[in-house]
Amino acid sequence: MLTIYRRHKKSCGHREEGRNYRRCRCPIWVDGTLRGKEIRESLRELDWEKAQRSVRDRELASEPVAEDIAISIVSAAAKYIADAEARQLSGETVKKYKRLFKKLETFAAARGAKFIDELDLDLMAEFRSSWKLGPRTSAKELERLNAFFNFVRDREWITKNPAKGLKAPKTKLRPTMPYTQAEMLKILAGIDVYAKTAGVKNAQRLRAFVLLLRYSGMRIGDTVRCGVDRIEKDRLFLYTQKTDTPVYCVLPDFVVKALEATPRASDRFYFWSGQSTLHCAVGKWQKRLQRLFELAEVSRGHAHRFRDTFACELLGAGVPMDRVSVLLGHQSIRVTEKHYAPWTQSRQEQIEADLARAWSQDPVALLETKGTPRVHGERANYN
Numbered sequence: 061m062l063t064i065y066r067r068h069k070k071s072c073g074h075r076e077e078g079r080n081y082r083r084c085r086c087p088i089w090v091d092g093t094l095r096g097k098e099i100r101e102s103l104r105e106l107d108w109e110k111a112q113r114s115v116r117d118r119e120l121a122s123e124p125v126a127e128d129i130a131i132s133i134v135s136a137a138a139k140y141i142a143d144a145e146a147r148q149l150s151g152e153t154v155k156k157y158k159r160l161f162k163k164l165e166t167f168a169a170a171r172g173a174k175f176i177d178e179l180d181l182d183l184m185a186e187f188r189s190s191w192k193l194g195p196r197t198s199a200k201e202l203e204r205l206n207a208f209f210n211f212v213r214d215r216e217w218i219t220k221n222p223a224k225g226l227k228a229p230k231t232k233l234r235p236t237m238p239y240t241q242a243e244m245l246k247i248l249a250g251i252d253v254y255a256k257t258a259g260v261k262n263a264q265r266l267r268a269f270v271l272l273l274r275y276s277g278m279r280i281g282d283t284v285r286c287g288v289d290r291i292e293k294d295r296l297f298l299y300t301q302k303t304d305t306p307v308y309c310v311l312p313d314f315v316v317k318a319l320e321a322t323p324r325a326s327d328r329f330y331f332w333s334g335q336s337t338l339h340c341a342v343g344k345w346q347k348r349l350q351r352l353f354e355l356a357e358v359s360r361g362h363a364h365r366f367r368d369t370f371a372c373e374l375l376g377a378g379v380p381m382d383r384v385s386v387l388l389g390h391q392s393i394r395v396t397e398k399h400y401a402p403w404t405q406s407r408q409e410q411i412e413a414d415l416a417r418a419w420s421q422d423p424v425a426l427l428e429t430k431g432t433p434r435v436h437g438e439r440a441n442y443n
Contacts, residue, residue: 062092062099062115064108082108090115116146120215130175131217133168137161140211152281152339160204163187177218184223195229202228238369243358244274250356258348261323266348268322269331271315273363277370277387280363284332284341291319299389307386371400 065079066086074081088111091100105111119142141161144154167187173179184205191198202223209221239247247270255263273283276296290297294316295308319330326333332341346363353361367388374384385396 062090062094062119064088064090064103064111064115067102094119112146112148116143130177131212132174133165133176133179136176136212136217137165137208140208143211151337157204157208160201160208163190164205176212179218180222181225184226188226199228202226237360237365238372239274239358239365243356244369246356246358247352247361250352250358253355254352262348264318264322265325265331266352268315268318269345270349270352270366271318272311272330273366274369275311275315276309277367279367280345281338281342284329284345285338286330287328288324288330289328291316298387301386307389309387368400371396375400 065088066082066084067089068075068078068081068084068086072084072086074084085106088103088105088108089101090103090111093099103111103114105114141154141157144157164187167190168174168179168183171183171186173183188198188202188205191201193201205223205226206221209218209223212218213221248267251263251267251270254266258266269283272278272286273280276283276298278286278298286296291311294311294313296311298307298309300306322330325331326335328334331345332338349361349363353359371384371388374387375381381396381400382393384400385393388396390396
């Protein structure tokens with residue numbers, strides 16, 4: 061497997077950060093083994109995406125597949141994982157694919173299937189029936205299975221996707237549950253109680269963490285790995301759009317002050333040492349939040365509800381849906397509409413107020429409210 065990285069120049073300001081830092085313009089090198097041969101050389105590229113394509117093409121070309129040679133399920137799964145890692149998919153996503161492939165390989169072996177072209181629709185239907193998952197999780201697993209077989213089909217190892225005929229289970233969309241203002245006040249008050257057992261510094265960190273979750277709309281994983289360099293004055297850098305346009309979130313002053321006052325976990329991050337895995341760090345912060353919700357006596361408390369609160373408060377304040385979608389980092393406004401369009405009573409009340417204001421300015425409505433309507437000077441009869 062080949063790995064690409066930036067080989068920092070002596071003049072590069074990020075040289076001490078090593079291979080993990082790739083946002084500079086230093087030359088891109090490749091390191092690893094290909095067909096048993098060690099490779100470590102320059103790709104003569106500065107563009108990260110072009111370098112990724114170059115490495116993927118080299119890996120695929122190194123193992124030509126003859127038409128009469130079948131690809132094993134294990135081999136196809138390994139190639140998909142390599143491709144997922146080359147595309148820089150998150151570690152959690154890759155883990156989910158690995159778990160799926162392990163289940164698929166075990167199931168196929170029990171049915172006497174070794175090669176990828178031996179899997180058909182009937183076998184995939186039986187495989188799906190073996191899952192002990194809820195509807196939403198099952199639907200996501202089916203999406204991953206389809207993505208895998210599309211990958212295999214595109215490489216002409218099979219002629220068609222055997223999972224395409226499987227219909228996703230019906231799922232009931234869970235209603236968005238933003239925190240009420242009263243719940244937010246209880247959560248912040250609960251931090252004082254938390255300080256009695258966890259200490260003042262840990263309580264400071266927790267307060268800053270909660271405020272950043274609430275007023276940035278970030279997911280818990282992004283909040284944990286929020287770097288110090290991502291905040292300039294009151295602007296938090298969220299992400300870069302496909303058009304290379306950066307997206308920033310303006311934070312309230314009290315949130316910025318809370319972040320500045322909190323004892324940092326490391327020089328680079330507010331809430332993460334950078335030494336443990338992100339998955340482990342997120343787990344620790346989830347436990348701290350759960351303890352806080354218990355102390356604050358807030359039922360069904362969860363980190364994602366801060367993100368829901370961020371979105372719902374903006375929509376309730378009249379911020380257009382497309383702008384909220386950009387701040388949330390959704391790929392499409394349809395995702396935002398799906399989760400937040402029908403969200404709370406306050407939005408319905410705002411719609412009703414808009415309608416009442418519109419009707420109050422309507423000439424027909426004004427005439428009707430003043431007295432009995434007339435038609436050509438005579439009283440109208442609607443009976």
